[in-house]
Amino acid sequence: MLFVIMFILVWLPITLFYPTKVIGKKNMPKKKGAVVVCNHLSNLDPILLNIKLVKKIRFLGKAELFKSKFGAWFYRGLGAIPVNRGTADINAIKQGLKVLKEDKLLGVFPEGTRNKTENESQMGEVHEGAIMFASRAGVPIVPIVIYKRPKFLRRNIIAVGEPFMVQGEKPNKLTPEETSAALEEMTNRINALRAKLDEKYNKKNNLKTIWIYKINLGF
Numbered sequence: 001m002l003f004v005i006m007f008i009l010v011w012l013p014i015t016l017f018y019p020t021k022v023i024g025k026k027n028m029p030k031k032k033g034a035v036v037v038c039n040h041l042s043n044l045d046p047i048l049l050n051i052k053l054v055k056k057i058r059f060l061g062k063a064e065l066f067k068s069k070f071g072a073w074f075y076r077g078l079g080a081i082p083v084n085r086g087t088a089d090i091n092a093i094k095q096g097l098k099v100l101k102e103d104k105l106l107g108v109f110p111e112g113t114r115n116k117t118e119n120e121s122q123m124g125e126v127h128e129g130a131i132m133f134a135s136r137a138g139v140p141i142v143p144i145v146i147y148k149r150p151k152f153l154r155r156n157i158i159a160v161g162e163p164f165m166v167q168g169e170k171p172n173k174l175t176p177e178e179t180s181a182a183l184e185e186m187t188n189r190i191n192a193l194r195a196k197l198d199e200k201y202n203k204k205n206n207l208k209t210i211w212i213y214k215i216n217l218g219f
Helices: 002-017 045-053 069-077 090-101 129-137 176-200
Strands: 020-023 034-038 057-062 081-083 105-108 141-146 156-160
Touching: 002 045, 002 069, 020 045, 034 045, 034 129, 034 176, 045 057, 045 141, 045 156, 057 090, 081 090, 090 105, 090 129, 105 129, 129 141, 129 176, 141 176, 156 176
Parallel strands: 020 156, 034 105, 034 141, 057 081, 057 105
Antiparallel strands: 141 156
16 A cells, blocks of 8 residues: 555656656566566666556665665655665565565666766676576566666656576576576676667667657567
């Protein structure tokens, strides 16, 4: 119920002030759990994804966001799970696996922190958390790209790629080599989504064609 209230509160300002086109929405699982992975450009990312995909995605978020009473109320209301970065946060892992076993969506930013560089297209170092969750829960990974850093009144694109399963002899207990291969595949899929967008929409065009021409990227 709290999520519904929070969704309603943020839906209008996000829709009005952050116009965003979603491509490939059909790739989002409808009735099964999945790990949603996305590049990370701003603190607005999890809110933008929940609103634009019209899904309740329970994102892992740094524990610092929950320190104030308002922050704890706001982010927990949106279903976020606090994580103590730099440690093996057992409680966060248990909560994440519980979400997936209940056939719900768990959101992970594999970079672990926001990309604060000027080059929005260059992902930072990716971590293994999403691979661990997907393999242990036996659910697919859904790669997503937020094309540009969300800015007030600037048009943007969210691209959703096809889900894929983590491969391994024992998927719930991957070897280091299998984990590395899955991590590479996840990164490649995110980069491929961005490459398609780059090919279709040169950044100099300001994304104006999004609302003029029908988008056909083959998603």
